[in-house]
Amino acid sequence: MQHPEDWFHTWFDSPYYHLLYKNRDVREAQYFLDNLLRHLRPKPTCELMDLACGKGRHAVYLNQQGYTVTGLDLSERSIAYARQFENERLHFYVHDMREVFKPEAFDFIFNLFTSFGYFSADYENVIALRASTASLKPRGKFIIDFMNTPRVINRLVARETKEVGGIAFHITRKVEAGFIIKTIRFEDQGQSHEFIERVRALQYQEFLEYFQMAQLRLAGVFGDYHLGPYDPEKSERMIFILKK
Structure with missing residues (x-):
């Protein structure tokens, strides 16, 4: 039996996790990333982080678009798998998002597909946000894609x-x-x-409070992977674009 507090340690490292979710839609993920890149327009020299990258599919795709990308994840098994895709501009590391990875090193940080809100204590989510913010360059951007909890x-x-x-x-x-x-x-x-x-059922307002505590400014919010407007009742996602 896994310990409920640290469920993500064991479940994400389990081969059964990867079996259950193996059919996750790659095309949808790439479509979403294409839309984000069009909206954000990162320069070719930008340093990108894929935070909670899993087996690295988003990091690999971002790298294929010509960017230098670092993928971070707590799961040793996932990172071991992702490392087969490494090249001069793509690297993967086992890392806990509650700790600062590299101060002021990244232009953009992506946290995609509800890879947040796992911690049992509320303040740990703020610690994770602060650690990520510390890894952003001044005026860097942080993109958080979370489920639209009420829906x-x-x-x-x-x-x-x-x-x-x-x-x-x-x-x-x-x-x-x-x-x-x-x-x-x-x-x-x-x-x-x-x-x-266990994922914290975070509401829009709670995120705004977190962002304030992490000294992040909300630059925009979208409600789906087409980057349509956010509707609290109808939208499938809460996609936050944040500025340091």
Whole structure:
């Protein structure tokens, strides 16, 4: 059994995590990044960070667009996988986002696909934001792409079973004590497994308070991967463009 406080340590390093989510839409991710790059217009000399990069698919794509990219993630297994794609302008490191990676080294930091709000204590989210802000150059930009929490809660699917790679993943979801909690149970080779994902059900207003505490200015907010306007009830995402 994993410890609920540090669920992300064990689950993201598990081969089952990568099996369950292996069909994540690569085209959608690239379309989103294309739109972001058009909007942000980074110079070719810009240094980019992919924060909580997982196996590196966004970092690899950003690098293919001609940028120098650093991918950071807590999962040793993910970083070990991502390192096969390294080149002179693409590097990956195991790193905890609550610690400063390199002071004032990056023009842009990307934190994509709800890779935030994992920590059990609220203040740790602010610590993570402050650490990231410290890694930004003056006037650098920080992009946070998070689920639109109210919409997600309204449409929460309480129970479902997904069959992937011959394993039936039984998934339950609930909202409890300010977290959206997903429990994943399955059997493999006669062994029972259980993993839990806990993401803080952060609302728009809470993010604004975090940004203030991290001394980040909100430059814009979008509601989807087309970069359409943010609608608190209808939008699928909360995509924050922040300035140091």
